[in-house]
Amino acid sequence: MPGRSIRIARIAGIPVGISPLWLVIVALITWSLGSGYYPDQVHGISRLASYALGLASALLLFASILAHEFGHAVVARRRGVGIEEIDLWLLGGVARMTSQPKSAEDELSFALAGPAVTAVVAAAFGALTLLLGRAETTAMGALVRYQAEINLLILGFNLLPAFPLDGGRVARALMWRRSGDLSAATETAAALGRGLGYLLVGLGVLTAFNGAPGGLWFAVIGFFLIAAAGAERVHAQVTTMFSGVPVGSLMSTPASLIPSRSTLDEAAGRFAEARFTAFPVTDSAGRAVGMLRIDQLERLPLPRRGGLTVADVMNRDPKLRVTAQTDVSELLDQPEFVEFGRAVVIDASGHPLGVISRTDIDRTVRARNLYQRTA
Ligand SMILES: [Zn+2]
Structure with missing residues (x-):
């Protein structure tokens, strides 16, 4: 939204x-x-x-x-x-x-x-x-x-049986129960949602032209439905594509790390020499404790960087630390991951193994779509 x-x-x-x-x-x-x-x-x-x-x-x-x-x-x-x-x-x-x-x-x-x-x-x-x-x-x-x-x-x-309205969810659940195929049920329910959306836009514009400006409300609701149904459809496709796929199979290795006690000038140097836009941050024992993204440095004006260390500005959200066995579809449902765009993959003792990023996942989606188109 x-x-x-x-x-x-x-x-x-x-x-x-x-x-x-x-x-x-x-x-x-x-x-x-x-x-x-x-x-x-x-x-x-x-x-x-x-x-x-x-x-x-x-x-x-x-x-x-x-x-x-x-x-x-x-x-x-x-x-x-x-x-x-x-x-x-x-x-x-x-x-x-x-x-x-x-x-x-x-x-x-x-x-x-x-x-x-x-x-x-x-x-x-x-x-x-x-x-x-x-x-x-x-x-x-x-x-x-x-x-x-x-x-x-x-x-x-x-x-109304138009996904993602509640009636559309009911319709999807009924189709899902009958066929056992969630993604096909989502496709159909989302198509109904988009259809109703276009119908509402048409009706709304028509009523507005006939002198009832209130009709524009229908058009607004229709636009919302079209967008929401489309987004749900893409989300369902991606979820289906990645359920059962472990994070470990898509992560980039080895992880390029930055110690939490590094100064921000040192961190700026690392960004300058490496081709990454984010680094997992480690404590003195080498365990992952957070992530530093380049814009977290960019936001700080140069004079304010003095005296600060990576530990002061990094993202400490524990949800951005996942194991290699985590399901990619679960990760994609994590708002923290979607927002930050990457997570550090750790082993049982908390040491970083690699990084999983939305870019890695997007690339996989595009590569698979490419394959489906040529096949
Ligand atoms: Zn509801």
């Missing part, structure tokens, strides 16, 4: 982040509901009260989406899949799993858990709406009814 998310809370041990764009969405919802929707719904409402209702609606929507994602997270955890974090972004949320679901049954219950929560939320707001009566719409009545409607809409949209 564009832009990094900002951590806002930790609920039940799961970090919750929001994309900065979410604030823009909250403002947009507040404005559109406060200026148009609520003045229409509630007779004689003041301007201020109308915008307050708009803001309350946006925040309640935020809470509803969070509840939906926790539905996914709780089920994933119960099935032994870790949840890295929950991100709320432009048009919804995503519960980021630490690994792929292991079976079609896991995927199915994970995919259905979020919509199940949304269904309960929609039903609860619906019941409240009935309780409050609709003879004369009060501010509270309008607020509650809007939540019932928007959650119902989210539920319906979410269950």
Whole structure:
């Protein structure tokens, strides 16, 4: 997703982040509901009260989406899949799993858990709406009814069989269960996702041209779907290609090392003479303790390098130290590796054996694609 998310809370041990764009969405919802929707719904409402209702609606929507994602997270955890974090972004949320679901049954219950929560939320707001009566719409009545409607809409949209929407995940799980072939199921589900994406873009542009600018929302959602389905497809292909492939078979050896007590000037010299853009860092016993990437030096202006050693600026993340037996597909699911671009491969006693980089993996992907094209 564009832009990094900002951590806002930790609920039940799961970090919750929001994309900065979410604030823009909250403002947009507040404005559109406060200026148009609520003045229409509630007779004689003041301007201020109308915008307050708009803001309350946006925040309640935020809470509803969070509840939906926790539905996914709780089920994933119960099935032994870790949840890295929950991100709320432009048009919804995503519960980021630490690994792929292991079976079609896991995927199915994970995919259905979020919509199940949304269904309960929609039903609860619906019941409240009935309780409050609709003879004369009060501010509270309008607020509650809007939540019932928007959650119902989210539920319906979410269950469309278009990957990576939840409905698309359900469809993929069902196909996976029947054929036993996850990558074929992903291909089909992603094709459906892209198809629906194009349909939404077309519909959105058409409605916008017919004088309903709100239609552009559909186009935005459509674009998102096309991109997300494409990304999931590539991810699934790469995961299939590398599951069962050990890191040791793709790493570059021998590892060119740099001691943690080296000064940064010495490190700069190493970068100048070697053709590497990163070095594994070792302690005095020769064990890997981190990695130094060239841009970590570049970021420091020359005068600030004095007196500092490699140990002061290196990346110490233990997730960037892997064994030769680690599955490459697992490594690719590690956000720390994807971001840093490389990891040091160590033996049982922690000594570096080599380096595995995204470049090594990309080269393999391209070489295999080349082979498939010529074969
Ligand atoms: Zn969901």
